[in-house]
Amino acid sequence: TYVHNQKIKVPSFFDNGFRRCYSDPSMFTFHENNNCLILLIYVDDMVLTGCSSSLIQNFLSKLQDEFPVKDMGQLSYFLGIEVLHTGNGLFLNQAKYAQDILDRAQMIDCKPMNTPMATKLDLLDTSSYPDPTFYRVIVGSLQYLTITRPEISFS
Numbered sequence: 001t002y003v004h005n006q007k008i009k010v011p012s013f014f015d016n017g018f019r020r021c022y023s024d025p026s027m028f029t030f031h032e033n034n035n036c037l038i039l040l041i042y043v044d045d046m047v048l049t050g051c052s053s054s055l056i057q058n059f060l061s062k063l064q065d066e067f068p069v070k071d072m073g074q075l076s077y078f079l080g081i082e083v084l085h086t087g088n089g090l091f092l093n094q095a096k097y098a099q100d101i102l103d104r105a106q107m108i109d110c111k112p113m114n115t116p117m118a119t120k121l122d123l124l125d126t127s128s129y130p131d132p133t134f135y136r137v138i139v140g141s142l143q144y145l146t147i148t149r150p151e152i153s154f155s
Contacts (some may be wrong), residue, residue, distance in 0.1 A: 014063065047075055080144065094149060101141045104133070 005072040018039065021027035030037040030050075037050035037059055037087045050056045050113055063069055080097035102108050 016059075037145050042079060046076070047078055081148065094145060097105075097141075098145060100137065101145065 016030070017032070018028040018030045018037075021025065021029060024040075026041050028039040028041070030039075032055065035050065035052040035055050036049065037055060040047040048056060048059070050059075055143070060069065060071070077083065080094055080100075082093050082096055084093075102110075
C-alpha cells in the first residue's frame with residue numbers, strides 16, 4: 001500500500017487540493033466551498049464518496065487522465081466489509097468475511113466454547129501444524145476481524 005500511495009500522491013492528489021488523513025494514511029480528503037470528497041486507497045483499489053456528484057465526476061475525469069480507472073459501480077464489498085445502502089445511510093457487516101474464515105479453517109461445524117475458556121484444559125499432544133502458512137493466514141484473518149470488530153476482542 002505504501003508504494004502505491006507514494007506513487008499516487010505525487011503530484012496528482014496534492015496538486016489538486018487533497019490532504020492525507022493523519023490517522024489513516026490511506027485516506028485523502030478534499031474540501032471546496034461546502035462540498036467534500038473522501039478517497040480511500042488500498043493497493044490498487046479506491047473508494048470515492050462525496051457531497052456533490054459533479055465534484056466526484058470532475059475528480060474521476062482528472063484521475064482517468066493520469067491512471068487507468070475502472071468504475072465498479074456502487075460499493076457493495078470492500079476489504080471484507082459488506083456494504084448495504086439504505087434510505088438512512090450505510091449498513092456495514094462482516095458476516096460473509098467471518099463465514100469465509102470458518103470455511104477456510106474447516107470449522108463450520110465446530111462446537112462453540114464458552115468464554116473465558118476453562119483454566120484446566122486437557123490439550124492433545126500433536127505434532128506441529130502440517131501447513132504453517134495456512135495457520136498464519138487464518139490467524140491474520142482473525143486479527144483483521146478483531147481489529148475491525150473490537151467487540152470480538154472483548155469476548
